[in-house]
Amino acid sequence: MNGLIIYLKKVLKVEIRNAFEVGKYFTYELTREKPIYNWFYYKEGFAPEIVDFMIEKTVSKLGILDPFCGSGTTLLRAKELGISSTGIDSSPLSVFVSKVKTQNYEENDLVEVEEFLNTVQKLKEGKFNWKFELFNPKNAFPFSNFNNILSLRTAIEGVENEKARDLLLLALVSIIPQASLVIKDGGVLKIDKRKRAIPTKEAFKRKIKRMVRNLNGKSNGFVPNLYLGDARRMEIENESVDLIVTSPPYLNNIDYSKIYGLELSLLEMNEGATKQTRNRSLRSFITNQSIEFEIPESVREFADKIPIVGSYFADINQVVKEMHRVLAHGGKVGFVVGNSVIHETHVLVDEIIGELAEEVGFKVEILVGLERIADVMPAKVKTRESIIIMTK
Numbered sequence: 389m390n391g392l393i394i395y396l397k398k399v400l401k402v403e404i405r406n407a408f409e410v411g412k413y414f415t416y417e418l419t420r421e422k423p424i425y426n427w428f429y430y431k432e433g434f435a436p437e438i439v440d441f442m443i444e445k446t447v448s449k450l451g452i453l454d455p456f457c458g459s460g461t462t463l464l465r466a467k468e469l470g471i472s473s474t475g476i477d478s479s480p481l482s483v484f485v486s487k488v489k490t491q492n493y494e495e496n497d498l499v500e501v502e503e504f505l506n507t508v509q510k511l512k513e514g515k516f517n518w519k520f521e522l523f524n525p526k527n528a529f530p531f532s533n534f535n536n537i538l539s540l541r542t543a544i545e546g547v548e549n550e551k552a553r554d555l556l557l558l559a560l561v562s563i564i565p566q567a568s569l570v571i572k573d574g575g576v577l578k579i580d581k582r583k584r585a586i587p588t589k590e591a592f593k594r595k596i597k598r599m600v601r602n603l604n605g606k607s608n609g610f611v612p613n614l615y616l617g618d619a620r621r622m623e624i625e626n627e628s629v630d631l632i633v634t635s636p637p638y639l640n641n642i643d644y645s646k647i648y649g650l651e652l653s654l655l656e657m658n659e660g661a662t663k664q665t666r667n668r669s670l671r672s673f674i675t676n677q678s679i680e681f682e683i684p685e686s687v688r689e690f691a692d693k694i695p696i697v698g699s700y701f702a703d704i705n706q707v708v709k710e711m712h713r714v715l716a717h718g719g720k721v722g723f724v725v726g727n728s729v730i731h732e733t734h735v736l737v738d739e740i741i742g743e744l745a746e747e748v749g750f751k752v753e754i755l756v757g758l759e760r761i762a763d764v765m766p767a768k769v770k771t772r773e774s775i776i777i778m779t780k
Contacts, residue, residue, distance in 0.1 A: 402742040404754040407775075411757025413437040414724055414773050419461065423602040428485045428562045430459035431572075432644070434635055434724055438775070439465040442633045442722040445777070450716055453629040455619035455707065456670075460486030462633045463612040473612040474629065476619060478668035479645065480661065481561075481652040483616050488558045492608035493551055498600050500552035505596055507543070508589055514538025519659035520650055528579050528650065529588075533567045536588035541654060559599060561651045563591040570650065575642035575673075577649070618668050620681070620706040627716040635724035636707065637672035639700050639737055645669060670707065671699040681706045686740055694731050705744050712748045712780060721750070721778035727771045729762045738774040750778040 412418065413435040419425045425436065439452070439462050448471050454462035457475030459482065466473035467490050477483050518525045518538065526534050540560050547553040564570070566586045571578045617623060619636070637644060645652070645665040652661050673696065681702040683691050691698025711721055728735045742752045758773040 401746060402739065402752045402754055404739070404756065404774075407755035407757055410438070410441055410755060410775060411773065413441070414757050414775075424489055424606075425459075425461060425464060427489055427558060427599060427602075428459050429565065430485075432635070432637075433459050433461050436461050436465035436468075438462075438722060438724065439469075439633050441775075442631060442720065443469070443471075445722075446631055446718070446720045448631040450628060450630040450719075452631045452633060453624070453714065454634045455622060455632070455711070456634045456636050457486050457614070458482050458635070460489045460612075463490050463614075467609045467612065470609060472610045474624065475612050475614045476617045476622060478616070478618060478670070479648070479652065479665045480616055481648055481655055481665075483614050484554070484655060485558060486612070487614050488554045490612050490614075491551060491554070492611055493555075493603050493606075497549060497551040497555070498603060500547070500549045501555050501596060501600060504543075504547060504552070504556055505593055508540070508593065511536070511539040511543050514540075514542040516542060516657055518654060518657070520653040521659060521662050522577060522646060522649060523579070525650060525653070528568045528570050530569070530585050533585055533588045537564075537567065537654070540588070540592060541657075555599060556596065557655065559592055559595040561655050563588070563595055564651050564654065566591045568650070572647055575640070575647065577647065616668075619670060620703055620710065622710045622714060624714045626713055628714055630716045630719035632711055632715060632719070632721040632723075634722070636704065637670055638726040639672055639696070639728040639730070639735060640726070641673045641696060641730070643673040670703045671696070684740075684744055686743055690733065690735075694733060696730065697733075697735060701740060701744070704741060708741065708744050708750075708778075709748050711778070712745075712750060715780045717780055719780050721745075721776070723776040723778065724757075724773070725776060726773040729769055729771060734769055734771065738772070738776055742776055745776065745778045750780060752779075753777040 416433045418435045451472040452466045453474045455476045457477045463473045463475045544556045567588045569583045571580050645662045649662040683698045683702045684705050687701045725737050727737045738754050745752050754774050756772050756774045762769045762771045
């Protein structure tokens with residue numbers, strides 16, 4: 389491999405087989421056209437068919453848990469299927485998006501949303517100072533777009549109906565990529581003055597009208613329990629769920645609190661929101677935080693050379709232990725992960741997590757859904773994304 393170090397953690401007890409028919413559901417792309425699911429663009433999400441795939445393997449009587457609920461795909465699919473669910477995330481943005489997408493709405497909620505649209509052309513000037521830790525948000529928008537976002541955010545805060553207010557606020561937060569000059573390039577936010585930004589009010593109206601159309605005729609169902617929290621320390625009772633469907637942050641050195649930081653800061657109107665979220669997050673990126681949990685023996689030899697590997701698997705190991713604790717006997721976990729190439733080391737994330745899961749008592753099967761070529765000097769490396777099936 390032309391000098392590339394390949395890190396192989398062969399776990400002979402774990403069955404590894406190809407299941408490429410499942411892999412097409414590992415990405416957000418098939419979700420982009422699904423009503424409600426697509427209200428907030430979340431590139432890192434998976435499609436609801438992953439939930440269906442896991443439900444076929446176990447009948448959920450106690451309910452479904454997603455400890456990294458992201459944009460709420462697992463929770464929304466559970467609601468559609470009439471199954472109770474619980475979602476946890478370290479980001480207030482993820483909890484908010486999931487809440488709005490899975491809420492039950494009445495006709496009067498939608499009427500108030502539409503009435504708000506009639507006031508958009510007459511909005512007063514915004515009354516708050518929007519701050520973000522990476523740069524001044526004012527530099528990320530055309531002048532009129534920025535002012536209109538401030539005006540809309542201020543007006544939405546005054547809507548008394550909570551459900552109507554949340555729908556309006558989600559619409560505003562979700563249009564930031566279209567109304568701004570910001571480009572999300574891998575793990576970096578860039579301001580590109582050449583980018584064409586859609587006028588704020590136009591994008592906002594379009595989004596709200598689509599959201600209302602999606603909700604008309606929708607029946608109500610189980611509203612999930614949602615918590616702002618830490619998957620490493622779940623405030624959930626022992627053996628209280630029988631299915632977990634989730635995907636943790638990949639080992640890719642991307643700080644998602646920054647990638648979605650503009651949206652988060654506008655939602656919270658708090659400059660420190662991204663830092664607070666980062667402190668609750670599983671460490672999939674380089675950080676100065678000390679490693680609180682024990683580094684697994686299987687990666688200890690690499691932890692000094694590549695600290696991110698040590699912190700990531702220390703955190704993941706704690707998550708696996710927590711999932712085993714809250715899962716009922718006979719229950720299953722569907723854990724979507726991706727392998728990584730870091731500092732000339734090919735880290736077989738799925739195999740390492742599989743071993744950690746076996747150590748706490750899970751029976752493990754790894755299904756390879758996607759294979760990709762990572763172009764890393766001095767070689768091209770075939771890597772993969774998998775769903776780890778854990779059975780208690």
